[in-house]
Amino acid sequence: MPAVAIGTLLSTLALGAGGGCYSGVRGFDPGPDLEGADDGANDGEIDEPEELEELDPGRVVMRRLTNTEYDNTIRDLLFGLDVSPSADFPADEVSLGFDNIGNVLSVTPVLFELYERAAEQTLELALTSNVGEPDRQEAETVGGSAGDVCCGGFWNLSTNGEIATTFAVETDGLHEIAVRAYGQQAGPDLPHMVISVDGAIVTEFDVSATIDAPAEHLVTTELDAGEHVVTVAFTNDYYDQLAAEDRNLYIDWTELRPQDGESSAVRDKILTCDPVPGDEAACAEQILSTFGRRAWRRPLEADELAGLLALFQTTMDEGQGFDTSISQSLEAILVSPYFLFRVEIDPDPGSLVPHPVSDYELATRLSYLVWSSMPDDQLLDLAQDGALSDPEQLEAQVRRMLQDDRARALVANFAGQWLYLRTLAEPISKDYDTFPEFDPQLQDSMRTESEMFVQTFLTEGRSLRELLTGDDTFIDARLAEHYGLPAPQGDGFSRISLEGVPRRGLLMQAGLMSVLSHSVTTSPVKRGKWVLEQLMCLTPPPPPPGVEAPPEDTAIGGTMREQLEQHRADPTCAACHSLMDPIGLGLEHFDAIGRYRDADAGQAIDASGTLPNGAGFDDAVQMVDHLAVSDEFVSCVARKALTYALGRGPGISDIPYVQEIATELDAGDMTFEELLIAIVRSETFRMRRGEEQ
Numbered sequence: 001m002p003a004v005a006i007g008t009l010l011s012t013l014a015l016g017a018g019g020g021c022y023s024g025v026r027g028f029d030p031g032p033d034l035e036g037a038d039d040g041a042n043d044g045e046i047d048e049p050e051e052l053e054e055l056d057p058g059r060v061v062m063r064r065l066t067n068t069e070y071d072n073t074i075r076d077l078l079f080g081l082d083v084s085p086s087a088d089f090p091a092d093e094v095s096l097g098f099d100n101i102g103n104v105l106s107v108t109p110v111l112f113e114l115y116e117r118a119a120e121q122t123l124e125l126a127l128t129s130n131v132g133e134p135d136r137q138e139a140e141t142v143g144g145s146a147g148d149v150c151c152g153g154f155w156n157l158s159t160n161g162e163i164a165t166t167f168a169v170e171t172d173g174l175h176e177i178a179v180r181a182y183g184q185q186a187g188p189d190l191p192h193m194v195i196s197v198d199g200a201i202v203t204e205f206d207v208s209a210t211i212d213a214p215a216e217h218l219v220t221t222e223l224d225a226g227e228h229v230v231t232v233a234f235t236n237d238y239y240d241q242l243a244a245e246d247r248n249l250y251i252d253w254t255e256l257r258p259q260d261g262e263s264s265a266v267r268d269k270i271l272t273c274d275p276v277p278g279d280e281a282a283c284a285e286q287i288l289s290t291f292g293r294r295a296w297r298r299p300l301e302a303d304e305l306a307g308l309l310a311l312f313q314t315t316m317d318e319g320q321g322f323d324t325s326i327s328q329s330l331e332a333i334l335v336s337p338y339f340l341f342r343v344e345i346d347p348d349p350g351s352l353v354p355h356p357v358s359d360y361e362l363a364t365r366l367s368y369l370v371w372s373s374m375p376d377d378q379l380l381d382l383a384q385d386g387a388l389s390d391p392e393q394l395e396a397q398v399r400r401m402l403q404d405d406r407a408r409a410l411v412a413n414f415a416g417q418w419l420y421l422r423t424l425a426e427p428i429s430k431d432y433d434t435f436p437e438f439d440p441q442l443q444d445s446m447r448t449e450s451e452m453f454v455q456t457f458l459t460e461g462r463s464l465r466e467l468l469t470g471d472d473t474f475i476d477a478r479l480a481e482h483y484g485l486p487a488p489q490g491d492g493f494s495r496i497s498l499e500g501v502p503r504r505g506l507l508m509q510a511g512l513m514s515v516l517s518h519s520v521t522t523s524p525v526k527r528g529k530w531v532l533e534q535l536m537c538l539t540p541p542p543p544p545p546g547v548e549a550p551p552e553d554t555a556i557g558g559t560m561r562e563q564l565e566q567h568r569a570d571p572t573c574a575a576c577h578s579l580m581d582p583i584g585l586g587l588e589h590f591d592a593i594g595r596y597r598d599a600d601a602g603q604a605i606d607a608s609g610t611l612p613n614g615a616g617f618d619d620a621v622q623m624v625d626h627l628a629v630s631d632e633f634v635s636c637v638a639r640k641a642l643t644y645a646l647g648r649g650p651g652i653s654d655i656p657y658v659q660e661i662a663t664e665l666d667a668g669d670m671t672f673e674e675l676l677i678a679i680v681r682s683e684t685f686r687m688r689r690g691e692e693q
């Protein structure tokens with residue numbers, strides 16, 4: 001098949017304003033004019049003009065993480081923590097068929113408050129839920145062998161003495177003992193504190209903290225299940241009446257914190273070091289540097305790290321302890337624009353001269369394309385070495401990333417939106433009297449069939465042409481009954497051949513046919529429009545004001561084809577419907593819930609028609625055979641994928657890039673892998689420019 005012509009792409013993207021059905025493509029952003037380009041009106045071909053030698057890769061606005069990307073990023077950042085914070089977020093706006101288009105991903109005050117709450121809750125879960133609940137006993141409640149309550153809830157050990165607290169330990173394992181205290185300093189030595197368990201000393205501290213900044217004093221020890229007595233003792237009392245100097249130890253509380261648990265690895269991976277009393281900032285710096293690099297998808301600048309450490313230290317100085325203090329700084333990382341947005345920096349924002357994105361920005365573009373999530377350590381390490389921008393390395397990373405389970409995001413998010421798989425998960429309304437067998441269980445089987453079918457294109461390297469022509473599918477007993485096929489052996493879904501069955505590929509599966517129908521009747525208009533928009537990238541405008549859609553009620557008589565012929569008799573409707581209707585009528589063998597049938601309104605169904613490119617067909621199988629090898633389908637796959645990859649709609653200046661990607665696909669096997677490699681090697685993916693001020 002010949003390479004996709006620039007003229008074809010021009011006609012696909014922006015057919016001229018001559019009053020035709022496609023004079024204004026919905027969501028089309030023309031971008032800078034492509035000077036010297038033929039409008040395709042003569043022969044559909046364009047010679048390579050000199051102006052195409054200086055290509056414009058365009059620019060992508062700073063875009064917020066989508067709800068799905070946010071959840072996936074939190075999951076990977078917190079080492080697999082099973083949470084979905086975005087369940088409480090407002091739904092993302094959709095533009096150009098996708099929810100990751102940068103210029104509609106806004107942040108409202110309400111959403112930012114939800115981000116703050118999500119950061120707090122997920123970090124609390126990651127840092128504390130993996131072990132048993134801490135048990136804190138207030139010193140003024142327990143009381144001591146000497147001294148009295150003083151100074152806002154502290155117990156003042158005004159002479160040598162102790163506070164003995166009994167704790168019930170539920171399970172054997174490591175436990176952290178935390179004592180919040182400060183000393184009244186006097187004499188040559190610091191107040192000396194001894195912590196014992198059941199009479200055996202486990203650690204000793206010289207307490208340097210003062211009333212201005214009480215501190216947590218920590219020790220970890222192994223405890224068996226049962227009751228244990230934790231004693232905090234003051235052992236070096238000092239009093240000089242003449243000098244009016246008095247050394248005392250003030251205890252706020254004693255807390256026992258279980259450290260072992262099934263999921264403690266999450267906490268351990270975030271808190272990569274144990275703080276040293278008096279030098280907690282060193283451990284905090286290590287934790288924040290590591291966490292920040294992964295969260296912001298680049299290393300932290302010195303001033304950024306200093307700001308986070310200042311927040312940590314301020315919280316420590318307020319007596320909140322290491323865990324609370326480090327959590328505050330981690331939360332600050334998660335509510336920063338550098339986490340919530342995919343930030344790309346132009347060295348000269350007003351320059352239109354293209355420049356490569358940084359390796360870290362490239363790693364982010366790549367990971368959110370393939371995984372809908374943050375770059376992993378391997379991508380960040382390659383970016384740090386400046387190696388990721390090598391086209392061969394990019395290709396190698398695509399191949400690696402597609403082998404990862406996270407690549408399923410391509411099916412869930414790219415194919416899920418492009419091919420309406422997400423829509424199959426939403427309630428589909430059908431008239432019960434007409435279709436009593438249609439229920440949520442049948443719809444769930446339809447959705448699973450389509451998802452499993454599309455997944456094979458990711459895992460098996462199948463040609464994307466087989467999305468339309470594939471002669472296999474997946475069915476369970478319920479769907480087998482619906483299709484009139486033998487039930488598979490055993491429970492669940494089985495893969496079957498469609499040899500001898502008059503349906504092929506995704507387009508003829510019951511799920512999509514049900515979505516693209518009315519509650520009572522089929523909808524050739526919906527079906528034809530979907531094929532034009534999603535598979536050929538031709539988007540008709542909405543009907544003119546006052547023009548009504550065809551009625552759903554077949555009681556008015558005649559087949560659906562006859563009803564639509566009456567509708568097309570109106571000249572204001574004929575121009576667009578002459579393109580949509582033949583495609584939709586080609587699928588009339590499939591009723592409103594996707595069952596195959598031979599007759600409509602008592603008459604044999606005529607499923608013949610012509611595609612916009614002139615290819616004629618007798619039925620749906622012939623139609624998809626023509627469509628799968630058409631230039632329009634190849635270029636549309638390239639355009640849809642590039643839109644999803646860049647988070648913006650391709651404009652006139654992107655035509656050469658779309659052509660380049662489509663040509664590579666056409667020359668190869670047209671697999672997901674080849675599609676992604678062609679995109680990431682393209683200059684429009686690897687480069688950007690500023691915007692004229």
